[in-house]
Amino acid sequence: MAGYLEAASTPFEQQQTVNEEGMQINAIPRITVHAFCLSDATMRVAEAAMEDRRMAKAHLKLDSGGIPAAISTFEQAPTPNLIIVETIGQREELLTNLDHLAEFCDAGTKVIVIGDVNDVTLYRELIARGVSEYLIAPVSVFQLIGSVGNLYADPEAEPLGRTIAFFGVKGGCGSSTVAHNGAWSLARSFQTEVVVTDLDLPFGTAGLDYNQDPLQGVFEAVSSPERLDETYLDRILSKCSDHLSLLAAPATLERTYDQNEKAFEPLLETMRSSVPLVVLDVPHVWNAWVKDTLLSVDEIVLVAEPDLANLRNAKNTVDMLKQLRPNDRPPHLIMNKVNVPKRPEIKPDEFASALGLQVQASIPFEPQLFGTAANNGQMIGEMDNKHAIARMFEDLAQSVSGKAQPSRPSRSSLGGLLSKLKRKAG
Incomplete structure (x- = not known):
């Protein structure tokens, strides 16, 4: 009986907060997601997100290497519905890398950036360039899943299919x-x-x-x-x-x-x-x-x-x-x-x-x-x-x-990230 009376590993108040946070998250539709992480902490969060019931219909693939790895991957492959990239560095380096990635993105692809720079000006500039969401590291499992769910739950968004x-x-x-x-x-x-x-x-x-x-x-x-x-x-x-x-x-x-x-x-x-x-x-x-x-x-x-x-x-x-x-x-x-x-x-x-x-x-x-x-x-x-x-x-x-040929070395020369995506989102 003593074992049944031991304190729970997670306090009730914390469990309640987690449950309420999870209840507000929309289920993710049948999309393909490719995440490129840099830190072990973000990789663990992404792995936990893969196991969440709300991600059951989605196909999530994880790789390390951040934006450079994403560029290398999509030079020769079509982009998925959603790309998640983690970046560590200053504003100029982030924008340069994202502009390079934009050259290989198809028009229907959304992008979530996870970064360590807490700057409202940077956030606004990324959103203006077509990035779907910017999250400040470290992120939680519910924060990551919720951001993905919100992208596809917007009633004003164009249909996924x-x-x-x-x-x-x-x-x-x-x-x-x-x-x-x-x-x-x-x-x-x-x-x-x-x-x-x-x-x-x-x-x-x-x-x-x-x-x-x-x-x-x-x-x-x-x-x-x-x-x-x-x-x-x-x-x-x-x-x-x-x-x-x-x-x-x-x-x-x-x-x-x-x-x-x-x-x-x-x-x-x-x-x-x-x-x-x-x-x-x-x-x-x-x-x-x-x-x-x-x-x-x-x-x-x-x-x-x-x-x-x-x-x-x-x-x-x-x-x-x-x-x-x-x-x-x-x-x-x-x-x-x-x-x-x-x-x-x-x-x-x-x-x-x-x-x-x-x-x-x-x-x-x-x-x-x-x-x-x-x-x-x-x-x-x-x-x-x-x-x-x-x-x-x-x-x-x-x-x-509706996707561009994956073998092309470059889709187009874009001044900002995913101007094609802005056209789709607008």
Whole structure:
């Protein structure tokens, strides 16, 4: 009994303060965070933050070396959703190092700086340059997590997620296969969270392609919009790999699926607020909700085969998109099943020229390769990541991601830190 009466290692008043501080912190969405620490104390705080329940959905990677290590890393790699850097030194050195880091940052990246200089003028200058937050060392676990949570809980902030719709202009052209392989390449190339959403409710193949058989998915999400939030979304997602999740279609004919025009809007808004990259596998049908979905996404990938019927449908689709999305980028064009033996075909460049587009990729007709992958529940990159078609999907992922090429030595010459980020935040 004596052991039960011993004083707690942490006084009740201190526990109460910690609990109240933690209760005010928002859960962190599915983002990728890369932290570069200098001191052992900050490294320990970051390690403790990794284990906190509020960071369960985020992917946090820790390295030492501060800003120089961050520069070395992102010279040859895409930047994550959030970079945390620790710096020790005076104002001029900090600004110089941050300006150098800015040359390698993508437009969607946020930055938190942890420094030992307690100066209001420095804080204001960093915020004016586009830094998301400046924390004075030493920082606590709750202070670090809270700062990250506040960045993504701001109601005036732009949505976290980028939505990419794959649409086949004719049935059977392989749009779903392209979408699933493209999503897999996105997750693998950028090590960021990707959710594939199969919108072909009666006949969707994403579950088969990823070798998944979830009990819940898209239908449950759109059938109960009043329950739909990040927590419910997390419950119905099926994990395919470290960074890839699936929101599967029921793929049954036990019911009909007559969705109204705005049926998928709450689902898309919820995913945008919590997932960095959302890939939509849109079925080849034409109704109000398909049109509404195509008009609302950030990027559209059109998949077509090189024949006359595909060209007619693609022309109608492109004309409609130009009219209703005049200020958006034109769709990406993927020519699929090219060079089918003995089939008369339109040359991909001629096909694209008639649409006023450029060919993003011409995927050859490889029934053995794609058939084996489908039967095994694998992606092309899983079977052979050095195959030419696997590289095509990597290039497609790079193009639709909105991120700059990681191999570039310099993105641009910036006078201040992350002026691109200011443009996004403003």
